[in-house]
Amino acid sequence: MHEEFLENFLEHQRDLRAFIGSLVREPAAREDVFQEVALILWREWERFDRTKSFGAWARGIAANKILHRQRADRRFPVAFEPETMERILEAFDSVEHDFQVQALRHCMDELPAPSRELLELRYQDDLRCEAIAEQTERSVDAVYQTLSRLRRLLRDCVKRTIAEA
Amino acid sequence: MDSDYQRQLGKYFDGKTSEATELEEALRSDAGALEEFVATARLASALEDELQLACSSAQTAAWLESLVEEAENKAPANVIAAPRRAWAGLPGWAWGIAASVVAVMMLAAADAPVLDHALGLLGFEKYEQRYRDRQELKIFDRYDRDGNGAMSFEEFDGLYGGRAVRFQSMFQKHSGNDEELSMSEFQALRAAIRNGAGSGERPPGKLQFERSRAGKMFAAYDENGDGKVTRAEYLQMFEGPGQHPARERQFNESDQNGDDVLDRDEFVNWLNRKSGGKEK
Incomplete structure (x- = not known):
């Protein structure tokens, strides 16, 4: 039983993190929610209908947990109204997971060194854009724009790589 | 859009x-x-x-960020950035002379770490290395909680926000018999971690393995993170404590060298057999 749960959890944990991270932008709160949801999934695993999607089940529990937290504490860092959260949840269920890790690694390797360094400062060192701007001697807006552009580049590259594979 | x-x-x-x-x-x-x-x-x-996956925790990043901010406050970014922009079109020799002039000027106004950092930003790698060494020393002093000049694993774990277990074997290797890191051992370990979590430290392919599904499964089974799955760890992943003859048999078959633990290869072979794949 442990093993079946583990396989499902490992397969979907990245997407679960993506969903929680799309709603809760503060890292510590995000991690709290993720861990709470993981615990609930484990406890409720016996009752999970195996014919349904594990990912959708996990996201549903996460959405409820976030709503509950938001109701209990108005300062809980969620930027959206419940109605918008509901739409995002539906979109996660319906939009195909359109990238693969192997393709992402390939595309990251293709990036020029300065772009890669910028992504590392943002995602590896978890630095705020203001701090990245100081370190790289760019304006804060330029950092925001470059990061957005890099994400679009990576997404396009991933799509292309998957299509060519 | x-x-x-x-x-x-x-x-x-x-x-x-x-x-x-x-x-x-x-x-x-x-x-x-x-x-x-x-x-x-x-x-x-x-x-x-x-x-x-291969980097320090957000806590460490925040600490490093505060160090950078501290340095930047002492040497405002425009002091460094303006000359760099102005000299961008100059030939290398002229750039070097100009950088030296600025360095001497800054020497009068700034303390040594800031000067090193400024020279490092101007392209002098030796000074940037010296600046980084000082930063590492500050980190070491800060997390050497008992101030004995050596860092225990517990103190090292504090630096990584309680998530240093993944570096435990590297820590043991660098710390040697006394199980504590001296400053130079600390620097070597940090460098090894920074360099892709061990291109030179970890066995080839280990990072890729950790990122793979099999690697994550292995990590889940390997409860104490020692790189081996014991019989108890293996059985625990199924029905919990008790007698499980079929699982015991599986373990015995998978433990190809009979040392009563599954190493990475034995584990992957078991996974492959289970999913109908070929052994490596």
């Missing part, structure tokens, strides 16, 4: 959560915006997953 929405989206995912009102309107009214939002969320999460 218009560029204004792209900007909103970028700011949201890069930390400006207070500016989500316009984003929220788009998400409610535009299916394309919603799709873009989900794709960006998935990509951001994948990037974090990929890039954070």
Whole structure:
């Protein structure tokens, strides 16, 4: 039983993190929610209908947990109204997971060194854009724009790589 | 997708959560915006997953950030940035002379670490290394809680926000018999971790293995993180404590060298057999 749960959890944990991270932008709160949801999934695993999607089940529990937290504490860092959260949840269920890790690694390797360094400062060192701007001697807006552009580049590259594979 | 929405989206995912009102309107009214939002969320999460695997925790990053800010406050960025821009078109020799002049000027006004950092930013790697060494020393002093000049694993774990267990074997290797890191051992270990979590430290392919599904399964079984799955760890992943003859048999078959633990290769072979694949 442990093993079946583990396989499902490992397969979907990245997407679960993506969903929680799309709603809760503060890292510590995000991690709290993720861990709470993981615990609930484990406890409720016996009752999970195996014919349904594990990912959708996990996201549903996460959405409820976030709503509950938001109701209990108005300062809980969620930027959206419940109605918008509901739409995002539906979109996660319906939009195909359109990238693969192997393709992402390939595309990251293709990036020029300065772009890669910028992504590392943002995602590896978890630095705020203001701090990245100081370190790289760019304006804060330029950092925001470059990061957005890099994400679009990576997404396009991933799509292309998957299509060519 | 218009560029204004792209900007909103970028700011949201890069930390400006207070500016989500316009984003929220788009998400409610535009299916394309919603799709873009989900794709960006998935990509951001994948990037974090990929890039954070081999690096320090957010706590360490915050600490390093405060060090950088401290240095920048002493030597404002424009002091460094302006000459760099002005000299960008000069030939190398002229650039070097100009950099030296600025360095001497700064020497009068700044303390040594800031000067090293400034020279490092100007391209003098030796000084940047010296600056980084000083930063490492500060970190070492800060996390050497008992101030005995050596860092225990517990203190090292504090530096990584309680998540240093993944570096435990590297720690043991660098610390030697006394199980504590001297400053130079600490620097060597940190460098090894920074360099891709061990291109030289870990066995070839280990990073890729850790990132793979099999690697994650292995990590889940390997409860104490020692790189081996014991019989108890193996059985625990199934029905919990008790007698499980069929599982015992599986373990015996998988333990090809009979040492009563499954190493990485034996584990992967077991997984492959289970899923109908071939042994490596």
